[in-house]
Amino acid sequence: MFGRLLWKMLRSNRGRLAVALVAVASGATVISALLNLQFDIERKLTQEFRAFGANVVISRAGSAEGADASQSTPEVRGSPALMDQAAVLGQVEKMQTPDVVAAAPYLYVVARVGDVPIVAVGTWLDQARKLQPTWKLTGGWDPSRADEGRCLVGRNVARQFQLAPGSEIELKYLANSAHLRVADVVDAGGAEDNQIFVNLPVVQKLAALDGRIELVQLSVSGTGPGIGNYVSRLASSLPGYDVRPVRQVAEAEGNLLDRTRLLILSMVVLILVLTALCVLATMAALAMERRKNVGLMKALGGSISRIMELFLAEVSVLGAVGGLIGCIAGVALAEWMGRRVFGTSITPRWDVFPLTIAMMVGVALAGALPLRLLGKIRPAVILRGE
Amino acid sequence: MAALVQIENLRKEFGNVRALDGVTFTVEAGEWIAIMGPSGSGKTTLINILGGLDSPTSGKAVVDGTDVARLDEAGLTRFRAEKIGFVFQQFHLVSYLTALENVMLAQYFHSTTDEGEARAALERVGLADRIDHLPSELSGGEQQRVAVARALINQPKLILADEPTGNLDEANEEIVLRLFRELHAEGHTILMVTHAHSIGQLADRRIDLAHGRLAQVKLRV
Numbered sequence: 001m002f003g004r005l006l007w008k009m010l011r012s013n014r015g016r017l018a019v020a021l022v023a024v025a026s027g028a029t030v031i032s033a034l035l036n037l038q039f040d041i042e043r044k045l046t047q048e049f050r051a052f053g054a055n056v057v058i059s060r061a062g063s064a065e066g067a068d069a070s071q072s073t074p075e076v077r078g079s080p081a082l083m084d085q086a087a088v089l090g091q092v093e094k095m096q097t098p099d100v101v102a103a104a105p106y107l108y109v110v111a112r113v114g115d116v117p118i119v120a121v122g123t124w125l126d127q128a129r130k131l132q133p134t135w136k137l138t139g140g141w142d143p144s145r146a147d148e149g150r151c152l153v154g155r156n157v158a159r160q161f162q163l164a165p166g167s168e169i170e171l172k173y174l175a176n177s178a179h180l181r182v183a184d185v186v187d188a189g190g191a192e193d194n195q196i197f198v199n200l201p202v203v204q205k206l207a208a209l210d211g212r213i214e215l216v217q218l219s220v221s222g223t224g225p226g227i228g229n230y231v232s233r234l235a236s237s238l239p240g241y242d243v244r245p246v247r248q249v250a251e252a253e254g255n256l257l258d259r260t261r262l263l264i265l266s267m268v269v270l271i272l273v274l275t276a277l278c279v280l281a282t283m284a285a286l287a288m289e290r291r292k293n294v295g296l297m298k299a300l301g302g303s304i305s306r307i308m309e310l311f312l313a314e315v316s317v318l319g320a321v322g323g324l325i326g327c328i329a330g331v332a333l334a335e336w337m338g339r340r341v342f343g344t345s346i347t348p349r350w351d352v353f354p355l356t357i358a359m360m361v362g363v364a365l366a367g368a369l370p371l372r373l374l375g376k377i378r379p380a381v382i383l384r385g386e
Numbered sequence: 387m388a389a390l391v392q393i394e395n396l397r398k399e400f401g402n403v404r405a406l407d408g409v410t411f412t413v414e415a416g417e418w419i420a421i422m423g424p425s426g427s428g429k430t431t432l433i434n435i436l437g438g439l440d441s442p443t444s445g446k447a448v449v450d451g452t453d454v455a456r457l458d459e460a461g462l463t464r465f466r467a468e469k470i471g472f473v474f475q476q477f478h479l480v481s482y483l484t485a486l487e488n489v490m491l492a493q494y495f496h497s498t499t500d501e502g503e504a505r506a507a508l509e510r511v512g513l514a515d516r517i518d519h520l521p522s523e524l525s526g527g528e529q530q531r532v533a534v535a536r537a538l539i540n541q542p543k544l545i546l547a548d549e550p551t552g553n554l555d556e557a558n559e560e561i562v563l564r565l566f567r568e569l570h571a572e573g574h575t576i577l578m579v580t581h582a583h584s585i586g587q588l589a590d591r592r593i594d595l596a597h598g599r600l601a602q603v604k605l606r607v
Contacts, residue, residue: 001490001499005483012482296478299439300536301467302495303460380439383478 028326122203279367295382319364471537527558
C-alpha cells in the first residue's frame with residue numbers, strides 16, 4: 001500500500017513536482033559536471049602545466065645553476081659545477097616512471113659563429129622538444145637524439161645569420177669546430193631564440209667534456225604531493241646532487257589547483273542552496289494543498305510519522321530521479337566543458353553518480369522542511385473547513 | 387453492563403467561547419443516538435472530542451473504557467485508528483485515490499491492508515461496480531457510501547457521523563440512511579449529528595444541545 005500511495009501522490013502532483021524535478025535535475029547536472037571536472041581537473045591541469053616546461057632540475061650540489069638555466073648565458077663551467085652524465089642519467093633511468101614525461105641533460109658553452117659569440121646548448125633534442133612543448137618549430141622537424149650533424153637555431157640567431165632549414169653553419173669553440181646543418185628554427189619567445197641547440201655529444205666534443213653535463217631537467221606530471229614525493233626519492237638516490245622542483249611552476253600549479261577546488265566547492269554549495277530553495281518553495285505550496293488530506297489521514301488514525309514517511313519518500317524519489325537525470329546530463333556537460341576549457345575529453349567518474357544522487361536526495365529532504373508544518377495540523381480544524 | 391460511552395460534566399472552551407458546558411450522558415453499546423440542536427450548540431465539538439480529534443477543557447469522555455481526555459497525541463492517534471469510524475458531511479475522500487484505495491487507506495493506518503476486505507466493504511454499500519473510480523467520478527451519495535465503507539473497514543466500536551446526509555439529495559439520503567439502519571440492526575453503536583428531525587426519529591435516542599448544554603434527551607416513540 002505504501003508504494004501504491006506513493007505512486008498516486010507522485011502522479012497527482014506531477015505538475016508541481018515537475019517544477020521541483022527540473023530544479024533538482026538542473027542542479028544535479030551542474031554539480032555532476034563540476035564534480036567530474038574536479039576529479040579530472042588535477043590531471044588536466046598538470047598536463048597543462050607541463051606546457052610550461054621542466055618542473056624538476058638536477059644540478060651539482062652548491063651550483064648556482066638550476067631552475068632557470070636556460071635563461072642565462074653561462075661560460076663552460078669548471079669541473080666542480082659539472083656532473084657525471086652516466087651516474088646521473090643512469091639513476092634517472094632507474095627512477096623512470098610513467099609520470100616522467102621527459103628528461104634531458106644540458107651542457108652549455110659559449111661558442112662562436114664566425115666572430116659572434118653564441119650560446120650552444122648540448123642536450124637530447126628529442127627530449128628537449130618534449131620539455132618545451134610551447135616551442136614552435138617552423139620547419140616541422142621531428143628532432144632526433146642520434147643526429148649529430150643537425151641543429152636547431154633560435155629565431156633571432158636564424159635572423160642574424162640568415163639561416164633557414166637546410167642552411168649550413170660552423171660552430172667553433174677554442175680550437176674545435178663542428179659543421180652542422182640547420183634542421184629547423186625555434187620560435188620560443190624567450191632566451192632560446194638566441195641559442196643554438198645540438199645533441200649533447202656535439203657540445204661535449206667541442207668543449208672536450210666527454211661524459212660531463214651541467215644539469216638535467218625533467219618534466220614530471222602528477223599532483224604537487226606526487227611530484228614532491230618523486231623529487232624526494234630521486235634526491236635520496238643522488239647524494240651530492242641538488243634535486244629540486246622548479247618552485248614557481250610548482251607553486252603556481254598548487255595555487256591554481258587550490259583555487260579551482262575552492263571555486264568548484266563554492267559553486268557546488270551555492271547550487272545546492274539554490275536547489276534547496278526551489279524545492280522548498282514547491283514543497284511549501286504542496287504543504288498548503290495537502291493540509292486537508294493530512295487532516296483526514298490523521299482523523300483516520302494515521303500517525304504523523306507514518307504520514308511524513310509518505311511525503312519524505314516522495315521528495316526522496318524526487319531527489320533520486322532528479323539526481324540521476326542530472327548525473328547523466330552532467331557527464332555530457334562535463335564533456336562539453338572539458339573540450340571547451342581544456343581541449344580534451346573528460347573521463348566520466350562513476351563515483352560522482354552516487355555522490356550527486358545522495359546530495360540531491362539530501363537537498364530535496366532539506367527543501368521538504370515546510371512539510372514539517374503538516375505535523376501541527378489539527379484535523380478537527382482542517383475538516384471543519386477552516 | 388458498562389456503557390460504551392460515558393460523558394461526565396464535559397466542558398470545551400475556545401478562548402472566551404464555551405462550546406460545551408457540563409454535558410453529561412451515556413451511550414449503551416448498539417445504540418443509535420441522534421445529536422441535534424441549532425448551529426453553534428456544540429454538536430460537532432462533542433463528536434470531535436468523542437472521536438479524539440479534539441480535547442476537552444475539563445470533564446470525562448470515556449469510550450470503550452478509554453478516557454479520551456487523558457490521551458496524548460500518539461494515544462489519540464491509536465484511539466482513532468482502532469475505535470472510531472468517522473463519516474463526515476463533506477465525505478472527505480482523498481481525491482487522487484480510487485474508492486477501493488480510500489477504504490484501504492483506513493486499513494493502512496490501522497494495521498495492514500487487505501484488498502479483499504476493502505472490496506467486500508464497498509460491495510456491501512452497493513459500490514461493487516465503482517471500486518476503481520476516483521471520487522470525482524462518483525456522485526455525492528456514492529462518495530458518502532465510500533466514506534461509510536471506510537468507517538466500517540476496521541470494525542470500530544463507535545461510528546461518529548457528522549451530518550452524513552447534509553450534502554445529499556433525497557434519493558441518496560435514503561440510500562445512506564438505509565445503510566445506517568442496517569449497521570444499527572447489526573449492533574453497531576452510532577452517534578449521528580443531524581439537523582433533520584426525520585433522521586433524528588430513526589435513532590433510539592435524541593440528545594438536544596443548546597448553547598453547549600444538554601437541552602433534552604428523548605427516546606424514540
